[in-house]
Amino acid sequence: MTELDKKIILISGGTGSFGKAVVHRLLATDCEEIRIFSRDEWKQEEMRIAYSNPRLKFYIGDVRDKQSVDKAMDGVDLVFHAAALKQVPSCEFFPMQAVQTNIIGSHNVITSAIEHQIERIVCLSTDKAAYPVNAMGISKAMMEKVAMASTLMLKESATTVCLVRYGNVMCSRGSVIPLFIKQIKEGKPLTVTVPYMTRFLLALSEAVELVLFAFENAEQGDLFIKKAPACTIGDLAAAVRTLFEVDVPIQTIGIRHGEKIYETLATREELARAEDMGDYFRIRSDSRDLNYQKYKQYFSEGDLQEAEIDDYTSHNTRRLGVEDVVKVVGRLPEVQEELEEWKMTRPISTLEGSAISNR
Numbered sequence: 532m533t534e535l536d537k538k539i540i541l542i543s544g545g546t547g548s549f550g551k552a553v554v555h556r557l558l559a560t561d562c563e564e565i566r567i568f569s570r571d572e573w574k575q576e577e578m579r580i581a582y583s584n585p586r587l588k589f590y591i592g593d594v595r596d597k598q599s600v601d602k603a604m605d606g607v608d609l610v611f612h613a614a615a616l617k618q619v620p621s622c623e624f625f626p627m628q629a630v631q632t633n634i635i636g637s638h639n640v641i642t643s644a645i646e647h648q649i650e651r652i653v654c655l656s657t658d659k660a661a662y663p664v665n666a667m668g669i670s671k672a673m674m675e676k677v678a679m680a681s682t683l684m685l686k687e688s689a690t691t692v693c694l695v696r697y698g699n700v701m702c703s704r705g706s707v708i709p710l711f712i713k714q715i716k717e718g719k720p721l722t723v724t725v726p727y728m729t730r731f732l733l734a735l736s737e738a739v740e741l742v743l744f745a746f747e748n749a750e751q752g753d754l755f756i757k758k759a760p761a762c763t764i765g766d767l768a769a770a771v772r773t774l775f776e777v778d779v780p781i782q783t784i785g786i787r788h789g790e791k792i793y794e795t796l797a798t799r800e801e802l803a804r805a806e807d808m809g810d811y812f813r814i815r816s817d818s819r820d821l822n823y824q825k826y827k828q829y830f831s832e833g834d835l836q837e838a839e840i841d842d843y844t845s846h847n848t849r850r851l852g853v854e855d856v857v858k859v860v861g862r863l864p865e866v867q868e869e870l871e872e873w874k875m876t877r878p879i880s881t882l883e884g885s886a887i888s889n890r
Contacts, residue, residue, distance in 0.1 A: 534747060536561040541607045543594055543640055544614030546574035548703040549655065552735045553611060553742065558584060568592055568603045569614065594636030597643060604643045610652040611742060612640050615671065618705055619659070622667035623789040633670035638677050645681065645690045653745050654678045656696040656754075658731060658794040661801075661842075665789030675754070679816045682752040693749035695741050696756050698731025698794055698845065702865040707764070711771040712869050718878075720782040721772060726765025728786070729793045729845040732859060733759045744811060752816025756797050761845035762856050770856035774866065775873055797843040812843070 540557060542550050545567035557565050567575060568590045575589045592599025594614045604610070615633050616622055622629040637654065644652040656675050659668030675694055682692045702708050711721050741757040749755065762770075768781050786792075797805065797812055806813040841847060851859065860866055 535609075538562045538608040539564045539566065539606055541566040541568055541603055541610045543568045543600075543610065543612045545569055546571050546578060547613060548700065548735060549611075549613045549738060549742075551578065552739050554578075554582070554587070556739050556743070558582070558586065562586070564588055566590055566603055566607065568594075568600070594640050595631050597639040600639050600643045601647070604647045604649070607644075607647065607649050609650055609746065610640065610644050612637065612652060612654045614640070615655070615674075617657070617667065619665050619667050619789045620787055622670065623665055626666035626670075629666050629670040630673075633667070634673045634677060637674040641678055641681050641692060645685070645692070649690050651691040651693070651746060651749065653742050653749070654692070654694045655742065656694055658696060658698040658796045658845075659791075660696060661795040661798050664791055667789070679752050679754075682816060685751065691749060691751055693745050693752065694754045695745045696754060696796060697733050697738055697741055698759055698761075698796060700733050700735050700738050701860065702863055703735060707767065708771060708860065708863075708866065711768055712775070712866070715771070715775050715777055715779060716873070718779070720780040721768040722782050722784045723764045723768050724786045724790060725783060725792070726763060726768075726781075727792070728764045728790075729761045729850070730764065730767070731759040731761045731794060731796065731845050731848065732851065732856070733757065734859075734863060741811070748808075748813070750815075754801070754814040754816070756812040756814065756843075758810055758812070758843075758848070759796070760849040760851050760855075760859075761793075762851045766851070766853045766856055767860070769853045770860050773853065773857050774861050774870060775877075793844050793846040795842050795844045796848075799840040799842050802840050802843065 535557065540562055542553060542565065544550055546569045550567065554565055564586055566588045567578060569575060570591065570593045572591055579589060590603040592603055594600060614636060616629050641652060654674065657671050659665065660672040660675055663669040663672045678692050678694055699706060714721050737757060741755060745755045765781065772779060797814065801814045804815050
């Protein structure tokens with residue numbers, strides 16, 4: 532990764548799951564400095580102690596406050612923009628908070644990066660931004676629009692603004708696998724929304740690889756998507772139960788406010804202008820300028836090709852069964868660590884089977 536040699540890198544939201552994972556990768560390179568920008572001083576202190584590395588620099592600030600962003604941005608070569616409100620229910624109840632962080636905050640980071648003439652900024656998005664139905668997804672979809680719009684009047688030599696979009700990251704903070712493990716340890720039923728709900732499966736290491744791939748390959752306004760398999764939530768719960776060798780019930784609790792039955796990673800409209808790069812899709816930005824009248828498709832003509840393309844969703848991607856999910860989840864370092872601890876501490880009662888129930 533010689534492209535990162537001697538670079539100064541800023542990670543907004545750097546104390547989150549992605550931030551920690553990408554820091555681990557970056558410290559294996561010869562980058563000059565990694566700046567962690569976040570508003571959580573306690574998590575920064577935990578990282579400072581855990582890594583104890585002089586190349587890590589910590590900046591307290593909030594993406595909502597552009598002045599604090601500008602101070603952290605000074606002298607930076609590359610930005611990974613990961614700061615966001617990500618929990619669907621909390622964004623549903625407090626949508627303006629999602630607006631201020633995910634849209635206005637992102638605008639501040641992108642604008643500051645351009646003003647400071649950094650080389651490249653990679654903005655992290657989510658599958659929930661495609662055909663969004665909840666406040667979190669809508670705010671991230673608007674973040675994508677803000678990023679792409681910022682590129683329309685940039686010169687060739689200016690900052691390259693690009694994006695990545697990926698689905699659920701397994702074992703990330705607030706995700707369902709750690710919840711299942713916690714429920715097993717507490718002897719509680721595994722709670723699923725509806726068993727047939729599907730979600731993409733992506734390891735944290737794969738999310739980092741996607742972002743680094745974008746850094747190395749992006750052109751102005753590109754959106755990169757990592758192809759990924761999926762499974763049902765019911766099969767995921769069954770796989771975790773199998774790994775931990777317990778027979779606790781699986782309980783259906785219903786869909787939470789703002790959730791989808793399946794997720795879309797790429798829409799048919801996007802795939803119509805996408806480049807298939809094997810493991811990735813590169814979706815080019817809309818290069819039309821403000822003179823709409825030049826483009827007939829805005830007014831008088833459509834696109835027959837688009838009508839024949841299907842969305843790329845967790846319902847039509849490669850579907851994993853329980854056995855394959857066991858293999859995928861069992862390889863995760865976080866799960867392996869939990870399994871080792873579980874083998875040493877598991878109560879005798881978990882060895883006794885119990886009937887699987889659904890509410």
